[in-house]
Amino acid sequence: MSGPSPEARKRALAARRQPGAPGNECDLSFTVDLAGVRPDALRTLAVGSTLKVETRTHGPHATLTCVSDAGEVVGSLAAFPGIAKLLACIQVGHRYRASVVDVAPTRCVVTVVQIKP
Amino acid sequence: MIIVGGTYLEECGSPRLAGLLGPGLRAAMAISNVSSVELHTFTGDTELADLELTCSTFNIKLHHRLARGLDSSQTIAFEYINALRPCEISKGVLRKAGRRNKFKVSGKEVLVLGLAEGTPIITADTVVFEPEEEETLQLSEFGIAGRSKAKRLAVIMSAKKFRQRLRRRPLRDAAYRIMSEANARVLVVRSEFGGATVFEDQRTEQLVGPYVTPNWRKLGAGNVFAAVFAHEWAEKGTRVTDAARQACLAAALYNDGASLPLPAAPLLLPDEAPYLRVPIDREDLPTFRVRLEGGHFGGHFSYASRRLLRDAYEGLGELFADVETPVPVSDLNRRPKRLTDQYQALLLLADFADREALAEAQWAASVGKPVIVYSEAGDTTSERIVSPGREFSNDLVTAIYRTVVAARRHAAGTGP
Numbered sequence: 001m002s003g004p005s006p007e008a009r010k011r012a013l014a015a016r017r018q019p020g021a022p023g024n025e026c027d028l029s030f031t032v033d034l035a036g037v038r039p040d041a042l043r044t045l046a047v048g049s050t051l052k053v054e055t056r057t058h059g060p061h062a063t064l065t066c067v068s069d070a071g072e073v074v075g076s077l078a079a080f081p082g083i084a085k086l087l088a089c090i091q092v093g094h095r096y097r098a099s100v101v102d103v104a105p106t107r108c109v110v111t112v113v114q115i116k117p
Numbered sequence: 118m119i120i121v122g123g124t125y126l127e128e129c130g131s132p133r134l135a136g137l138l139g140p141g142l143r144a145a146m147a148i149s150n151v152s153s154v155e156l157h158t159f160t161g162d163t164e165l166a167d168l169e170l171t172c173s174t175f176n177i178k179l180h181h182r183l184a185r186g187l188d189s190s191q192t193i194a195f196e197y198i199n200a201l202r203p204c205e206i207s208k209g210v211l212r213k214a215g216r217r218n219k220f221k222v223s224g225k226e227v228l229v230l231g232l233a234e235g236t237p238i239i240t241a242d243t244v245v246f247e248p249e250e251e252e253t254l255q256l257s258e259f260g261i262a263g264r265s266k267a268k269r270l271a272v273i274m275s276a277k278k279f280r281q282r283l284r285r286r287p288l289r290d291a292a293y294r295i296m297s298e299a300n301a302r303v304l305v306v307r308s309e310f311g312g313a314t315v316f317e318d319q320r321t322e323q324l325v326g327p328y329v330t331p332n333w334r335k336l337g338a339g340n341v342f343a344a345v346f347a348h349e350w351a352e353k354g355t356r357v358t359d360a361a362r363q364a365c366l367a368a369a370l371y372n373d374g375a376s377l378p379l380p381a382a383p384l385l386l387p388d389e390a391p392y393l394r395v396p397i398d399r400e401d402l403p404t405f406r407v408r409l410e411g412g413h414f415g416g417h418f419s420y421a422s423r424r425l426l427r428d429a430y431e432g433l434g435e436l437f438a439d440v441e442t443p444v445p446v447s448d449l450n451r452r453p454k455r456l457t458d459q460y461q462a463l464l465l466l467a468d469f470a471d472r473e474a475l476a477e478a479q480w481a482a483s484v485g486k487p488v489i490v491y492s493e494a495g496d497t498t499s500e501r502i503v504s505p506g507r508e509f510s511n512d513l514v515t516a517i518y519r520t521v522v523a524a525r526r527h528a529a530g531t532g533p
Contacts, residue, residue: 061173084166
């Protein structure tokens with residue numbers, strides 16, 4: 001009986017590995033509604049558009065925003081479990097991007113994934 | 118504005134929602150662009166950093182508490198199959214813990230929303246209070262013998278909860294009885310569709326909204342309504358009916374998908390804005406009939422189709438539709454209704470539609486009846502077959518809402 005090769009199986013397992021598994025704490029992935037969406041910045045976006053995930057200083061605190069290629073802030077990442085972990089990972093040098101999966105005049109849903117080195 | 122309310126993990130299948138929200142945090146976020154907000158809430162250790170970061174993003178001052186009697190590492194999670202079905206959660210343990218964890222909050226203006234883990238004792242000039250289904254803080258706590266004190270109090274209550282207290286009394290009598298119990302100046306009864314009936318000073322009664330929207334998020338719209346009403350009436354001193362109108366508008370924007378916080382600029386109506394009058398008393402609502410099609414293949418169900426059919430049937434009923442369906446409804450533990458061609462709108466569950474279902478939908482569209490096509494898979498084949506006069510949605514709760522809106526408009530002669 002033939003099956004997937006050990007290498008193929010290893011690759012498939014790696015692809016299915018849960019984000020945040022031990023040894024892989026910053027391999028995070030979330031699909032979330034952006035908060036504080038700026039409708040003007042949504043006009044140029046479509047499903048599949050890519051946004052940068054950046055930290056901003058907000059008084060004594062850092063916050064997370066999604067920024068378009070043109071440098072416009074589209075909205076904030078907030079109100080979901082794991083957001084603090086995402087910020088901590090960015091602060092130690094990991095990078096993430098957000099892909100637009102749904103967009104409407106006042107709403108934007110993104111999937112945030114790690115940019116692998 | 119001080120807001121007292123829960124922060125919970127929420128997950129909903131339709132419309133899709135997953136986040137750290139709950140009544141308190143959602144309300145705080147909603148008005149954080151227009152008000153200086155202080156949030157009093159509980160959450161588990163695991164989500165505390167997420168809550169702190171979210172609050173700092175929107176300049177919300179956080180007063181966090183740990184609940185005694187509950188697992189302090191865990192935040193309470195509410196999971197919904199869809200936004201029209203109640204959450205399945207054991208409330209017994211919560212209620213017991215909630216009554217044990219008493220804490221004091223005082224300030225100028227306070228909004229009190231659902232909070233399972235604790236019982237606030239409020240002292241404030243102006244309070245807006247929305248008791249939840251399983252409230253820990255009772256209305257009578259604001260009465261003469263109660264421990265919470267407010268110089269001015271407005272109570273917001275869902276129409277469902279209000280109906281439970283009607284007990285065949287006239288609406289006004291029931292409303293004024295509630296106002297007397299809580300020593301409240303204002304009672305705002307929120308309808309299922311996002312509108313409200315306002316009772317003020319035992320004199321006036323006025324119906325405001327709701328605004329019709331292309332999409333219907335539903336879950337959490339009441340929290341947004343309460344936050345905007347409290348900001349307008351308690352903080353800005355807006356007249357109560359105007360405050361309720363602004364709250365209806367905010368709920369409509371949120372239902373249509375607007376992100377929070379709401380903009381600081383004046384709220385603008387969604388594209389589709391006409392009112393859909395919804396009286397509190399179901400007896401006062403003109404009857405309307407909806408045909409539900411799809412969900413079985415020549416009498417054969419799959420597990421998924423049976424579940425979908427049941428949810429659609431019950432969801433339409435929740436919004437007062439008289440539902441007829443050719444599907445053997447004995448399976449749904451309902452008495453079968455005679456099929457007619459007198460229905461006002463048709464909801465087609467396109468992912469499970471057989472030839473007969475499609476033919477009925479085509480006929481309905483051809484005679485000018487509104488047809489709403491629901492396909493989670495986003496398969497637009499049925500949409501093309503049933504044309505013209507159809508709407509399409511890949512969200513079940515929105516499809517149910519739009520069917521009811523279309524049926525009521527058709528019945529009133531104001532729709533397609």
